[in-house]
Amino acid sequence: MKRLLPYFMIAAGASLWGIIAIFVKGLADFGFAPMEIVAIRVIYAALFLLLIGVFKYRNEMKLKEKKDVRLFIGTGILSVVFFNFCYFTTISQMNISIAVILLYTSPAFVTILSFLFLKESLNLNKILAVIGTIIGCILIAGVSAGASKITFIGILTGLGSGLGYALYTIFGKFALRKYQPFTVTLYTFILASLFLLPITQLWNRLDLLMDPYVLLYSIGLGFIPSVLAYFIYTWGLEKTEGSKASVIATVEPVVATLLGVMLYGERLGLIQIAGAILILCSVIIVNVTFRKRGAKPLEQKIS
Template sequence: MKKVIPVIFIVISASLWGMIAIFVRKLTDAGFTPMEIVTIRVVTAAILLGLIGAVKYRPQMKIKFPDIGLFIGTGICSIVLFNWCYFSAINQMNLSLAVILLYTAPAFVTILSYLFLKEKMDATKILSVFATIAGCVLVAGVNLNATAAIRPIGVLIGLGAGFGYALYTIFGKFALKKYPTFTVTLYTFMVASLVLLPVTHLWDKWNLLISGEIVLYGIGLGLFPTVIAYLLYTKGLEKVEGSKAAIIATVEPVVATILSVFLYAEGFGAIQAVGTILILMSVLLINRPIKKYEINNKKRASIT
């Protein structure tokens, strides 16, 4: 059961990320740009985490200055980079293609985990990575007519989104060796906020920010798909390999697609159903119990 709980944490976090459109659409309708919405998200998260820390986790709010590089990794190289690349890619190409390039993240995590975290690269992981990417392609629904308009720079930026998305898992793994989940999550969003606030000049829309239901949607964006989601994902990373966590997290587009069907009456056809099945099968495959004979074979291999 202890092995299942971290996986459940990651699934819940990915499901919460899949709900982000509920908040983003409302804030977009209110007149905020994509990067302003990202700034609302990280700043609100940093404030909420700071309040939680002040009340309950004061000892966990301390870090050593040389370790700030870890949070530059999670906050700037991941959160800021992947959001900038993702929104830039959307401006360069069809939305579905930008989504697909974003979800190359499991492939990046698997390679980077092998190189820097010394995680094993086996056939199951490779198969799961390819299956999740294929599943995301189908769920996103590729518009083949739009592929002719793709420019190489757009593809590179889109891959940058996937790479940046992957870096949270890598830097997060290193940070968790020194700090607890709360500390890693808090400083990730503090660092990201310090970068994004001066860039977006969000304070110019202060009157809009404090108006009516915008406050509630802003807090909701910072709380559910951000604070809670990242705390759960980071907690899951303590016990789950980075490559496996990235594959499990691809349930996010499945949840997002299902919500879009029920909340916004968007289409869901056979192709999306096949993609959903591929993703879920990959998650099950990567988390299948290791049988006794497989363990014995691994022990024999290590001896020889």
């Protein structure tokens, strides 16, 4: 049982990422735009991380050089802000299950970007995974069945969320050469918060932000599918292989799909389900490739 605990923790962390739509839809119902919801998430997450850092990771809160801020501009602004904006927009445009499946096109983007910028090799498994992801997206985008809803903007932002998360993996690899995961995560959210606060001007909505229900959704969004999920996932990751963790993390779209069906009455057509399965199989193929090489493809995840 003790040996299975890390796997359970990884699945638990991924499951917490899968319920993010509860908080996103809750805040959207109060009239918050996707970018405002992103700002709420990163600001509360940054506050929680600062609090945790003061008590537990003081030595890891320091930057080694001021110029290293540019590393976290990549992870915080070019990745996390862009990724979350696209993801939350997709949730508002289409079914939760479709949104999270499109997010899982990320490994295909990682494969391509790693080949272009990190000079990683391409093999048959990776090429098949990219092709499978593309076909899966075509199946999802090309058919609208039952109560499911497909929009062009939703498909575009859904793929954008996959690209945005892939960028985090690329920028994160450079940052992790010099800093611990906690430091990278902390400054990622701090930079994202500093960037979004003046853009969204959330202080103009202070009265609404103080509403008890909005406050509950905001704290929940910043803590449960963000900070708590990250720490649970990382705890399990430290005790198992990164490739195995990445495959286990595919429980996230399963949880998101069940959430959409049970809470929001969403339905998927058979062809869309086939496309979703094809994308998930492509994710597993990519991670089998990494395991054979002995690498750890997704050493940290912010979903």
